Amino acid sequence: MGIQDIIEGKRRWRAHTARVRALPPDYRIVYTEIQRYLFKVGPVGLPDGPLLPGIVDFFEEGVAAGTGVRELLGDDVAAFCDDLIKDSRTHADVYQESAGGRPGTAGT
Known part of the structure; x- marks a missing residue:
């Protein structure tokens, strides 16, 4: 990763936070x-991936439609997040694989 990549990444992140x-x-x-x-x-690669900007897009559409955030997501924000990443490879999966187990197994 070169200096230009780092600068561009920071530029994208600042635009996202704005x-x-x-x-x-x-x-x-x-x-x-x-x-x-x-x-x-x-998921792995969260800061550089499309998930967080996609959530902001979704929220901006909700604001434009005059919808409340609870109407968009429901009462359980964690369940909403889990649904978003259910098919993604997470850091827990990477750790489990490096420890020699399969994801979702506890030492079996």
Whole structure:
């Protein structure tokens, strides 16, 4: 990864955070919680992938339609996040594979 890649990555991330800051407060709070959750359990390559910008797109559409954030996601934000990443390879999967087990097995 060269210096230009790093600079471009920072530029994209700053543009992304500017879009998040432009959301209404309730959407911004929920987005922050989603981001925190996904960074803990989320897929490999999350910061560079399309998932977080896609969530902001989804939220911007909800704002434009006048829909509340709870109407978009429901009451269980973690379940919403889990549905988003259910088919993605997560850091837990990578760790499990490096430990010699298959994902989803506990030492069997």
